[in-house]
Amino acid sequence: WDGGYPLDEKGSVIRIDVPGAADSDIRREVKSLLAENFQNQSQEMLVDRLGHADQRVRMKAQFELVARQDAYALSGQASDTGASTVSRLHALWGLGQLARAGDTFCRDTLVLLFADKDAHVRAQAAKTYGELNKVSGEPFIKLLSDDDLTVRVMAGLGLARQPVVTAVPILLTQSEQLTAEQHNLRHSIVTALARCADATALVPEKENPVEMRRLCCVLALRRQASEQVASFLQDPSDWVANEAARAIHDDESIVAALPPLASSLNDRKNASMAFLVRAINANYRIGDALSADRVAKYATQEENSLAGRLLAADALTQWMTPPLLDRVDGRRRDLPPENRDFNPIFLKRSIASLSQSSEPQLRTLALDAARRLKIALPLQALQQLIRDDAIASETRVAALSTLSEQVNDLLLEAAETEIPELQIRALQLLVENTPATALNTIRSMLKGNAELEVKQAAIALLAEMQPPLVDDFLHELGTQLLEQTLPSGLQLDVVQSLERHASNPNLQQLHSSILATAEPTFADKGLAKFGFAREGGNQQRGERLFQTHLEAQCSRCHRTGRTGSNIGPALSDVGLRRDADYLLRSILTPSSEIDEKYRTQMLLLESGEVVQGVVQSADATTTTIVDSRGQSLDIPTVEIEEQAEQKISLMPPMAEILTPLEVRDVMAYLQTLKKRTQTSD
Secondary structure, three states: OOOHHHOOOOOOOOOOOOOOOOHOHHHHHHHHHHHHHHHHOOOOHHHHHHOOOOOHHHHHHHHHHHOOOHHHHHHHHHHOOOHHHHHHHHHHHHHHHHHHHHOOHHEEEEEEHHHOHHHHHHHHHHHHHHHHOOOOHHHHHHOOOOOOOOHHHHHHHHHHOOOOOHHHHHHHHHOOOOOOHHHHHHHHHHHHHHHHHHHHHHHHHHHHOHHHHHHHHHHHHOOOOHHHHHHOOOOOOOOHHHHHHHHOOOOOOOOHHHHHHHHHHOEEEEEEEOHHHHHHHHHHHHHHHHHHHHHHHHHHOOOOOHHHHHHHHHHHHHOOOHHHHHHHHEOOOOOOOOHOOHHHHHEEEEEHHHHHHOOHHHHHHHHHHHHHOOOOOHHHHHHHHHHOOOOOHHHHHHHHHHHHHHHHHHHHHHOOOOOOHHHHHHHHHHHHOOOOHHHHHHHHHHOOOOHHHHHHHHHHOOOOOOOOHHHHHHHHHHHHOOOOOOOHHHHHHHHHHHOOOOOOHHHHHHHHHHHHOOOOHHHHHHHHHHHHHOOOOHHHHHHHHHHHOOOHHHHHHHOOOOOEOOOOOOOOOHHHOOOOHHHHHHOOOOOOOOOOHEEEEEEEEOOOOOOEEEEEEEOOOOOEEEOOOEEEEEEEHHHEEEHHHHHHHHOOOOOOOOOHHHHHHHHHHHOOOOOOOOOOO
């Protein structure tokens, strides 16, 4: 002994013996016999030693007789009913050795031994004969009805090696007599049937009333890998139907028969779990939309067993992401995800139904399936799951996450519509819920064909988002503005968003660089950002501001069409007469360019009162003046002591009243006024 494997990795030899047995007479005899040269032994001595107590001696004698090709000595001993069974068996095995070498006498002797009175001899004769090459299987047929079960087993296995069609009726009859515990004999009969009978002989047996006979036919068809085994899937016996399902599904599988197994899921009522797991998995392995519908249908039917429904629902959770190992037998099966599919409409209904099941486990699996398959559950169902105390807290958290994801998906869908109001509101909600998703959506939208007002709103939302998430994108947009590659209608929005993120030194510097490009007139007056309000405004909002803004009161002094006042210039065709630069200057710095007849006059009255406004008319009797509030005053001319002209417009600088975005909208409205009238000036 060398210490054992764990110590030095050399292993060990352990001897266990009876004390004192080493010096026994039988051991000394065996030791002497094994040392002898049997080539010098007589035939009689060799035959005698075929019955020795030690197997090594018996085999040494057997192999010596075979080496001498002494078929007659072996045949005589094998046929001697008065000899010991063990010596006869060694002689029989020696005959088999010579028969395999082509000795026909030995072959025929083996067949004669089929009729021997000793069941051991009959069984070994059948086994040995069956292992020969190119012999007839007919002799085995009689042995199929032998009184000894082992003989019948060996006969069946012999027929599996040497098949003959004439054995089929007897094999089928023998299968009827089998009991559930006779596993070896059933194996023998099934193996023989698989070789002796074809599918055309086995399939009609599905109508036979004997369960064991049908079972053996199923097992034989499985060995043949015949897809016709599927005809037994609706067998009234669970045992037979289960074996048919195993034949199709397990091991290498009968792939051509998977569709019938899959179809049987909703056809076989009260199926066993062994059948169900394979029928469900057959659908799962096929993986098409029809199969998904079957599995979902089974899961939703309350009359089915809960265990089966849970299996079906679980299969749906992994429908588009099949694992490498089979869900039932653990074998590796490559199921490419790109070949899988499902009907989203049908599955949505089914999963929604499961999500409202009375069983907590089904509700949990429904939620998991919906998340993985990206199927939107009804919001009411999700709310119920979130409030459900009967399910695990992790599931409730998942339901809450799913609710958020579904809302997010709806917002993304809304953002992709062509309805500006819907798009803008969707972007606003995305910014609140998932800023990162919102940023990606805004990026995509600015590159696409969205309406200008939608793009403006998208850029404006960047101002509401927290740094540093949007900093890089804002810098990108600001750079485009400087390089004059940004559409002019978006410039003001970018300027204002940069202003809101001035805490970032890089963005602040960029913002300053952009303002430095504004028109000097505006920059000198601190109105640089208004300089980017020339284009991009909304005409409707601009008109509303023009007509109704309480502080600006544009329509109080200006006429557009038949409405307004003549205190200031008529604007009905200002879009024809003036360009955008002039209009913007007039709005922001109205006193910079004043028509002579609209210049402000300051009147000093005898009473000491000072009146300021635009003189509408004057004669020797009365002077009519309109003040900054639009009110017309009639003043006796004789009361005017002094009159001085001022280069100041009655119109206040709109930058003090309107925001840059409002100025842009008013600009858009003014540029649409292109109808000439007689009062235009």
